[in-house]
Amino acid sequence: MKIGNIELGDFPLLLAPMEDVSDPPFRALCKKHGADLMYTEFISSEGLIRNADKSVQKLDIYDYERPIGIQIFGDKIESMREAAAIAEAAGPELVDINYGCPVKKVACKGAGAGILLDLPKMQKMTEEIVKQVSLPVTVKTRLGWDDSTIRIVEVAKRLQDVGIQALTIHGRTRKQMYKGVADWTKIAEVKNHPDIHIPIFGNGDIDSPEKALEYRRKYEVDGIMIGRAAIGYPWIFNEIKHFFETGEKLTPPSLSDRVEAAREHLVFSVEWKGEKQGIFEMRRHYTNYFRGIQNFKPYRTRLVTSESFEELLQLLEEISQEFSDTHILLPQ
Structure with a gap:
């Protein structure tokens, strides 16, 4: 499976971008234990274009982490376009756009999951970023703002139409935050839609090799993104891969x-x-x-x-x- 020219294997396992978690020290351990594609913490577009120290430091990437994506977020199209250029200059394999962050200080300002309330703006912003950079552009998003605004198939079509090369879907709405159960049936609707041709990755609630295999078979996604289950437990990536290959569980870390x-x-x-x-x-x-x-x-x-x-x-x-x-x- 490829994103652009990036070869990721038959069924890649991705490390989710997590604020104050997915930094280089944490990523080093996840890569060591089997993560196929990783992302930086999400980086503020406004912070990047203003050269804020905290935002710029998050651009740090190391050769052993590759392939790696830099993820940006923001609510202003021009700022996001400029930030994408800065991210590209840092030398990642791809640029990722965060349309899924549910926290109030982000989403309620129209960034992250907040942009799911304005799909034309989401599409235009994505189009401008795709035009700006030569690297593959990917997106991570949620099902919708709440149950009444779930239009994830339309979201996927709009994003694919303007040139993104892969989409990760967290199976919750913004209103759910991280509560309840992720709805992978709606992720599968996107994956199995006849008009969708880009890779679709599922995210949410994967915390064991057994569940990873079950969801791989049941929902037919192209790969799985793992977030909270990897915190303090980077071994989960190789445990899942071993279970896929053998049907047996690795001995837990001593x-x-x-x-x-x-x-x-x-x-x-x-x-x-x-x-x-x-x-x-x-x-x-x-x-x-x-x-x-x-x-x-x-x-x-x-x-x-x-x-x-x-x-x-x-x-x-x-x-x-x-x-x-x-x-x-x-x-x-």
């Missing part, structure tokens, strides 16, 4: 595997963001790295309160000595 992944993540996070910010942003990951470990709460508290890089490295070493695989009660 305690030493978890400690080593957390250490790698922490070291890269501090190198990339500096000690203070790197330590702070790692805190959201520890719960997932060490999920299901018996009597772990005191260590978790220390992990999320320590402000010292050296202390955290020592604490991870202590965890590796204190616990063993027998303490892991539940697999991810």
